[in-house]
Amino acid sequence: MPLAHSPTTVPVLVDEAKCIADKGCTVCVDICPLDVLRISELTGKAYMKYDECWYCMPCETDCPTGAVTVNIPYLLR
């Protein structure tokens, strides 16, 4: 039973111009209670890897540069 790739739109956006992950910041990745954020190996910036979000907002609140925006997940928006 091979696995498919089903697309899903993620609620949390990172403004790459503001994100300073390439300077060593990992704050949002460290604190997310659902552990759904990662630093991209490609861009060196934070992004939402898994669509498993409680729209709780620590990522946005604790980001030192205001790079994160939490939207309400599409299914319940």
Added chain:
Amino acid sequence: MNVWSDEIAQADCEVLVIGGGTAGPMAAYKAKTKNPGARVVLLEKANVKRSGAICMGMDGLNNAVIPGHATPEQYTREITIANDGICDQAPVYKYAQRCFEIIQELDRFGIRFLKDETGDYDVKKVHHNGTYVLPMPNGDTVKKALYRQLRRAQVLISNRYMATRLLTGHDSRIAGAIAVNTRTAQFLVIRAKTVILCLGAAGRLGLPHSGYLFGTYENPANSGDGYAMAYHGGAALANLECFQINPLIKDYNGPACAYVAGPFGAYTANNEGRRFIECDYWSGQMMLEFYNELQSGKGPVFLKLDHLAGETIGEIENILHRVERPSRGRFHERRGTNYRERMVEMHVSEIGFCSGHSASGVFVDEFARTTVPGLYAAGDMANVPHNYMLGAFTNGAVAGEHAIDLAAQVDFAAFDDGDVTLERERVLAPTRREDGIPPNQIEYKTRRFVNDYLQPPKVTRKYRIAQERFGEIREDLEGAMVARDPHELLRALEASSILDCAEMAATASLFRTESRWGLYHYRVDHPERDDLNWRCHTILYKVDGVMACEKRAIAPYVVPVDDREQAAYRRQRIPQPA
């Protein structure tokens, strides 16, 4: 690429606290400060800085017993009644006596509580009888304040470890726990003289109506692992059929929140804008009237604020859109719901286990001891009814203080190495498969069946079907679930806890052949409350690998409750004009 580490890490400690949300940090802090030389480990699935129900803080204490405003006796009586008499009062009474001291301690930590001009606590009335709701003006800082204290006390914090099972010794005492790192899948065996379970509610049991697995009322990291661990570890669980069901903002699935807005004059209304329940305090009886109103055609049910003054609403918004579930402001904005003009549409949530809000949890006494020697439980997962956040803090403190003393008197319990090997096999099984069923599908299916068959009103025939379906899912889970990386493994292990909880919910509900706690345990085939046979706890536990239930007598009340008072919670409906 091999993403799996084969390493097994080991650690020893006097007190192991599992779950660093609310109860856990307080338990660890109290244990460590009582005996600074002892090793106290706080193990957390997420990151203690921002984990648990209070990750964004809280707007207030729901159940503060403050001298001059309420007495421990009065509070104990109110909770006994609110929980339909099914309550060992000793832990509730102990909480009520100690919680003021904890408020003062939190105050010292830098958390402020609302005071009036005279400097007295400005407590609000939300419950039926007493006055217990205390706003926290800087409630958004709770987590930071706690974390500071943990660092100062030098509690050992292990973030991103998910506990999976308890270890029990040859002498049936607690011996420690097993955990897995959620980023590396590293396997960790911790020997501990005492263990305190603070893993929160089972919040991912029912499926939210939105279908979004993580759109739950509870923090979805609380996937019921604590309940599953207690069960497999041989501890007794009490009154699991007393589900948690809450009145929530429809779709958003968070609190609206009547406890904040109520004291300002907001109330729950039907589609005519009319009040239909006496009291907005969350109880099973209140939820039943809510449900009845929806069924009657007078729904949807709303939270009504549009009659309040603009300034008042501004004040409410400033609380509701800043702490606890701050994204509710964004949700309303997108839908154009301005509190000044429109009522907020509410609905009945999915089911969960939680003693913080109702009374489904691991059985504990007034020292937070479970039925396994050396094992404690506190917070939402411990069976102290309607205990909320201050209950988590206070009983966490009780557990920490007791556990550290016990640890000084005992040695590590010897356990069977084979138990570790078996658990390792169970944990890693989904990683050994090339393909199969991913955890999100196992979880979705389990939770959809929970909604289809277990959501009250409870029908015996539906419950039996649910048990069959859960059995089929268990075969898939144990034989075909696949995890491709450590994150998926985390979800796979959670799916296993969720299925355990679903089976416990079904078994416990079928055992109690009466109706009680309003909607929480409304059994259509046994619609009456039956005090003669069921004025008792139901205990669920594992015996010879099988789920069993039995009755347990309620401990004699310390605070007498008279029948007239009992009627108050059952009389929730306001008579409507014909």
